[in-house]
Amino acid sequence: MKKILLVSSSKSFLDRSKNLLARDDFQVITAQSGAEALQLQKKFLFDLILSDLHLQDMGGDTLCSGIRSEDIAKNTAIILICYDNKDEHTRIAKSGADAKIIRPVQPEQIIETVGNLLNMQLGRTKRAFFTVKVLIKKGEVEFCCVSIDISITGILLETEYHLDIGDRIICLFTLPGASQIETEGDVVRSIKAQESIYKYGVQFVGLPLSFRKEIENYVTSARNSRFGK
Numbered sequence: 001m002k003k004i005l006l007v008s009s010s011k012s013f014l015d016r017s018k019n020l021l022a023r024d025d026f027q028v029i030t031a032q033s034g035a036e037a038l039q040l041q042k043k044f045l046f047d048l049i050l051s052d053l054h055l056q057d058m059g060g061d062t063l064c065s066g067i068r069s070e071d072i073a074k075n076t077a078i079i080l081i082c083y084d085n086k087d088e089h090t091r092i093a094k095s096g097a098d099a100k101i102i103r104p105v106q107p108e109q110i111i112e113t114v115g116n117l118l119n120m121q122l123g124r125t126k127r128a129f130f131t132v133k134v135l136i137k138k139g140e141v142e143f144c145c146v147s148i149d150i151s152i153t154g155i156l157l158e159t160e161y162h163l164d165i166g167d168r169i170i171c172l173f174t175l176p177g178a179s180q181i182e183t184e185g186d187v188v189r190s191i192k193a194q195e196s197i198y199k200y201g202v203q204f205v206g207l208p209l210s211f212r213k214e215i216e217n218y219v220t221s222a223r224n225s226r227f228g229k
Contacts, residue, residue: 001025001026001027002025002026002027002047002048002118003026003027003029003044003045003046003047003048004021004026004027004028004029004046004047004048004049004050004114005029005030005031005037005040005041005044005046005048005049005050005051006018006021006028006029006030006031006049006050006051007030007031007032007033007034007036007037007049007050007051007052007055007060007063008030008032008051008052008055008081009032009033009052009054009055009056010052011032012160012197013052013105014030014032015197016107016146016158016160016197017050017110018030019158019197020107020110020111020146021110021111021114027044029044029046032056033055033056033057033058034051034055034057034058034059034060034062034063034066035057035058037049037051037063038063038066038067041067041073041076045072045073045076046076047075047076047077047118048076048077048078048079048114048117048118049063049064049067049076049077049078049079050079050081050101050110050114051063051064051078051079051080051081052080052081053080053081053082053083053088053091053092059091060080060081060082060095061080061091061092061094061095061097062095064078064080064095064096064097065095065096068095068096077098077099077117077118078095078096078097078098078099079097079098079099079100079101079113079114079117080092080095080097080099080100080101081100081101081102081103081105082100082101082102082103083102083103084102084103098117099113099116099117101113106144107144107146141161143159143161144159145157145158145159145161146158146159147173150215150218150219151215151219152204152207152212152215152216152219153203153204154185154188154201154202154203154204155171155185155201155202155204156199156200156201156202157199157200157202158197158198158199158200159197159198159200160197160198161198162198163187163190163198163200164187164190165187165188165189165190166186166187167186167187168184168185168186168187168205169184169185169186169187169202170182170183170184170185171183171184171185171202171204175214175215175218176218177218177221179214181211181214181215183204183205183206183207183208183211184204184205184206185202185203185204185205186202186203186205187200187201187202188201188202188203189201
């Protein structure tokens, strides 16, 4: 079982990322400070650490250097999250981190970078990443969600943004091996999953037949891959 440590002062980020990386063969643990992360590293000896460069008690680069100073942790992969500026790039380069992710962080960046460093293809069974444009009376707001399930009738979205039952939204997304899909949907179900995290059931409205077939093929392929067919 691969052991992963997520380090950030933001509990909502930790919750989202932990859910994103949830797999039967992963043990995902979170820490909200560098000191806590160092203690956990000594206990679990993680395969990978994903940390924010900005922590409350120390920089993520300091955390990385501290871990790198231990010979026993030489095989631990470390990813640091930073802003796109020269100072932060320099700090990460000097820290000995294996990779960096630039803010704003997109779910697919985490999936791809973690998968590359663990030298494994992270399955996205029935999972895709969406840019969702929410149409509200005061104007248009665009934000990213993660779909944790999809079918030809609708999707289950997870986000920290608030939606109401009955909201009509436009979903824009691309499934692996398919063209970009755009369709309207109605929010028909709302669940508060964790602190500041919501799940919304969205029913597709007027989904074109061609998109319906692409989604059906994707779901079938993902299911077969999951069960080794």
